[in-house]
Amino acid sequence: MFVGSHPRAGRKRPPVRTAGLLLGLVLLLAATALSLAVGTQQIPLHQVWSGLFAPTGTENDAIVRDLRLPRTLTGVAVGAALGLGGGLMQTLTRNPLADPGLLGVNAGAAAAVVTAISVLGITSFTGYLWFALAGAALAATAVQALGGGRYATPVRLALAGTAVNAALFGYVNGLQQWDLGTLDEMRYWAVGTLAKRDADLLLTVLPLLVAGATLALALARPLGALALGDDHARALGTRVRRTRVLSVVAITLLCGGATALCGPIGFVGLMIPHAARAFCGPDPRWLLPYCALYAPVLLLGSDVLGRIVAAPSEIEVGTVTAFLGGLLFIHLVRRRKATRL
Structure with a gap:
């Protein structure tokens, strides 16, 4: 049995699990918006929207479309991949x-x-x-x-x-x-x-x-x-x-x-599956979709945090996730009941 899993974890009601997926989707949309708006040059959300769907050739439009949009889409794709890979790895082993x-x-x-x-x-x-x-x-x-x-x-x-x-x-x-x-x-x-x-x-x-x-x-x-x-x-x-x-x-x-x-971006595949099991249980049919939604939220959030903390420069996302993941790993190792994960 996984560390920290509970007999009731596998009996979560489907409506609760579905609500968790919907919440993950909302958080992903919010993280995407922040990733497009926050940086060395702050761009209001209404200008982000116009830059995506009604560009007028301004500097902000170029920043949104040419710099932040590819970066954000990469974060979504890579985050989902690392989350799914972590869920698979932990389930397999x-x-x-x-x-x-x-x-x-x-x-x-x-x-x-x-x-x-x-x-x-x-x-x-x-x-x-x-x-x-x-x-x-x-x-x-x-x-x-x-x-x-x-x-x-x-x-x-x-x-x-x-x-x-x-x-x-x-x-x-x-x-x-x-x-x-x-x-x-x-x-x-x-x-x-x-x-x-x-x-x-x-x-x-x-x-x-x-x-x-x-x-x-x-x-x-x-x-x-x-x-x-x-x-x-x-x-x-x-x-x-x-x-x-x-x-x-x-x-x-x-x-x-x-x-x-x-x-190499570490700890995303460790943190998200572990956190997701607390809400959806260990069943991979629910765990993997949770990982695919919440891992990009973590990755984009860490990327935005790195831009804010070191502005006008930035801290690379791999460094931020390593710091957060290190704290979580220490917490897991020190838990008194860690051997029953």
Whole structure:
């Protein structure tokens, strides 16, 4: 059973759960509006609206349409991907403290990017976007294979992920120390940011995120059966090995695509599923939609907070989520009943 789950959690009334989804939609719209309006130059909401739907060629229109709209849409897409990936990861491993990075996604992407920069001399974001995605996929595949392939168990996946992460991040750190130019280029990608991500980059990665989200939602029912244990899942007609493999594929598409696009943004996949279970219970059929709605709210909210706190400059969203997630993680670890999650 997940940490902190309660026998009544699985018996939440559907109207209450539906109300939570509607609230998430309202909060997402509010976070989107704030993301479009708040920045170095504050823009009133009525000017944001006119800039989107009735532009007159003003400076504010250009800021809204060319800078903040792609950034906001990227935040929505990446937030939903990280939230879904976190919900899948925690359900698959039956561990609510698991993060999508546990499958080696972040480490694989980082290793591929540092190799592209140092060995191949690629320095443009567009150039190493596909290296990041390929590295994430290869690392997740290695974790799946080391964890037992089709016979992988949650514990073996976690152990394999820890080993692969340690090895790849050791490689990354070593290469960065050997090549200081690589260190400088890598810092720009590794900070985790929504800034300077234009619509073309988002459209390049969006099909992968949509495919991953579709697969994740389709796996909700078999994952719910899998949470009861392998024997119970088989008795209910669930193909256990296939479900695990497809879950890893979905996590790779979601988190690999998000990491390739914005760099590693930590803790979103940890915080949102854990918080969502307190309201909708552990059933993946409800948990995953909650994650898809509330994770973009967190990501956009953190991005706006970073702009406000350090104005007229800004703090990158990856730094803000790391700070918030670190506080939550410490709280979870210190909880007296943490072993019953």
